[in-house]
Amino acid sequence: MFRLGKVLSFLPDRVTKQKRYNNTMLFRMESEFPPVIQIRLKIEINCFEHFNELGLVKIPFVVENSRLTGRCGITTYQLNELLGTKLRALYQRKKGRDLFDLYVALTKTEVDVDELMRCYHR
Known part of the structure; x- marks a missing residue:
């Protein structure tokens, strides 16, 4: 998770949640192309x-x-x-x-x- 967070450090507003069987990183940002809207990127890592x-x-x-x-x-x-x-x-x-x-x-x-x-x- 640390390495992934470092590689994705250019993305804004990271929230990391660690649970028993998975880890989740959530990023919220604005789209780069019109119409500009709020988007999110969710990365789930299965640890089970x-x-x-x-x-x-x-x-x-x-x-x-x-x-x-x-x-x-x-x-x-x-x-x-x-x-x-x-x-x-x-x-x-x-x-x-x-x-x-x-x-x-x-x-x-x-x-x-x-x-x-x-x-x-x-």
């Missing part, structure tokens, strides 16, 4: 699940804009496992915000549904 079924992958990530230019590799779940965790989250959370991610992945990419369900059940 440390298990992965399919192994982790490193995905290249590039940012190029007026504020920041950089590249890195982001370590994450394989797609089918990530979608399995999102399916599980639909049942664990009060809000269904993972539903859109599932919809996009299922309509725009090739998903192995059997593998996704195996990861969901773990």
Whole structure:
């Protein structure tokens, strides 16, 4: 959390909440493009699940804009496992915000549904 806060120090109005199983950072700011409105960025870090079924992958990530230019590799779940965790989250959370991610992945990419369900059940 400390490192993430340091990297995102250019964002205003950070509120950090630490709970038993997750940490949350919330940023509030104005949008950069008209119409200028208040927006928020919420970053949640799950501190409970440390298990992965399919192994982790490193995905290249590039940012190029007026504020920041950089590249890195982001370590994450394989797609089918990530979608399995999102399916599980639909049942664990009060809000269904993972539903859109599932919809996009299922309509725009090739998903192995059997593998996704195996990861969901773990």
